[in-house]
Amino acid sequence: MKVFLCPNREKLAALTAALLAAQIRTKPESVLGLATGRTMEAVYARLVLAHTTQQLDFSRCTTFNLDEYAGLAPTDPRSYHTYMHQHLFQHVNLTAEQTHLPNGMAEDLSAEGVRYDALIQQAGGIDLQLLGLGENGHIGFNEPLASLSSRSRPVVLAPETRQQNAGLFDGNPDSVPPRALTMGTGTILESRRIILTVSGTSKARILQAVLEGPVTAQKSASALHFHNNCLVLADQEAASCLTTRNAIDHAMQHDPELSALQTLLTAY
Numbered sequence: 001m002k003v004f005l006c007p008n009r010e011k012l013a014a015l016t017a018a019l020l021a022a023q024i025r026t027k028p029e030s031v032l033g034l035a036t037g038r039t040m041e042a043v044y045a046r047l048v049l050a051h052t053t054q055q056l057d058f059s060r061c062t063t064f065n066l067d068e069y070a071g072l073a074p075t076d077p078r079s080y081h082t083y084m085h086q087h088l089f090q091h092v093n094l095t096a097e098q099t100h101l102p103n104g105m106a107e108d109l110s111a112e113g114v115r116y117d118a119l120i121q122q123a124g125g126i127d128l129q130l131l132g133l134g135e136n137g138h139i140g141f142n143e144p145l146a147s148l149s150s151r152s153r154p155v156v157l158a159p160e161t162r163q164q165n166a167g168l169f170d171g172n173p174d175s176v177p178p179r180a181l182t183m184g185t186g187t188i189l190e191s192r193r194i195i196l197t198v199s200g201t202s203k204a205r206i207l208q209a210v211l212e213g214p215v216t217a218q219k220s221a222s223a224l225h226f227h228n229n230c231l232v233l234a235d236q237e238a239a240s241c242l243t244t245r246n247a248i249d250h251a252m253q254h255d256p257e258l259s260a261l262q263t264l265l266t267a268y
């Protein structure tokens, strides 16, 4: 795992988007794993800008999102289908056939999880998976105590996740669906490359626990330590509880991959 710190949330979004754009330019037929949440809104805004002003071409990409609420139709304004449509899909040259989210309305949610994993495999696996971090340390909706080798499947959302994501549901956690479909932690770890983007003071303590604490099923993000090509991008607020700042700063100066990010960042 490598960690790169950005001066603020704008640069964090710009760098995350620049790395996604570079992936698409290097491999136009990339299979992208996409995430939702507030952190990603600025990332998608940058990608849309790159599409409209720099001809970033999505026409050969395939996308797979991490998760969807159970019982919400794709047209429901609170669904992640709608989120992705509003923030990215409708603004770039991606057709409906190229984009995938789990079907929260599937009659058999377990079978839908199996189908989703099979679709990812058929597409050749995920080249680059983008991740956000839940305040309880989850990635996707892999809540505390879920197996770190789990496959895509239906899950029960933790109370703190329903609280964190209540914004889309009139601020009422009880209105957030109690269940969801998520890509499994094991499925996520099969991605060839992973970027975890973390922003804000509300994530500072959990980021410290994930990066500096043990690998534990209590925090599925900690399983990222087992991935050999995972980059963590954080802004200063999210990094504010890290006790390993010296080591991170040193690596940012001397690791060629991280120094290249520094150079890329100066363009924004």
Ligand SMILES: O=P(O)(O)OC[C@H]1O[C@](O)(CO)[C@@H](O)[C@@H]1O
Pocket: 035, 036, 037, 038, 039, 040, 066, 067, 131, 132, 133, 134, 135, 138, 139, 140, 141, 164
């Ligand atoms: O960026 P935010 O709003 O903090 O949300 C991050 C959340 O989004 C998700 O990606 C939604 O699946 C979760 O992993 C995480 O809870």
